[in-house]
Amino acid sequence: MKKITLLLTLVFIIFSCCKKDNDVTNTCNVSNPVEDLTWLKEQIQELENTSSYESKETYILQTKHDGNSLFILGNCCAACNSVSTVYNCEGEMIGYIGDDTFNFNLIENSTIIWKAENSICF
Numbered sequence: 001m002k003k004i005t006l007l008l009t010l011v012f013i014i015f016s017c018c019k020k021d022n023d024v025t026n027t028c029n030v031s032n033p034v035e036d037l038t039w040l041k042e043q044i045q046e047l048e049n050t051s052s053y054e055s056k057e058t059y060i061l062q063t064k065h066d067g068n069s070l071f072i073l074g075n076c077c078a079a080c081n082s083v084s085t086v087y088n089c090e091g092e093m094i095g096y097i098g099d100d101t102f103n104f105n106l107i108e109n110s111t112i113i114w115k116a117e118n119s120i121c122f
Contacts, residue, residue: 070102
């Protein structure tokens with residue numbers, strides 16, 4: 001009986017500490033930002049209408065910074081020398097990853113909310 005209790009306790013601890021892909025909650029007061037935020041939905045449609053080569057290297061991340069929900073539009077093209085732009089809930093570009101406000105750690109704590117079906121990034 002002790003072994004079963006110990007095993008169940010360990011399983012509970014392991015599953016309660018893991019971050020899920022859709023772990024970011026209460027984002028911009030909508031349940032699904034990809035569908036419910038007009039500016040984000042339009043951005044995704046624009047990306048999907050670009051050439052398949054360009055879109056397969058683009059992704060959108062969702063994260064929190066100072067209690068605010070943010071969206072990062074990034075590109076995983078190694079030879080492109082591009083920057084990842086940061087947007088707020090209203091769709092305003094408020095900076096770049098690596099500038100004085102948003103360091104690279106912001107990406108580590110983010111969740112992928114969109115990538116192309118043929119994505120080579122993740």
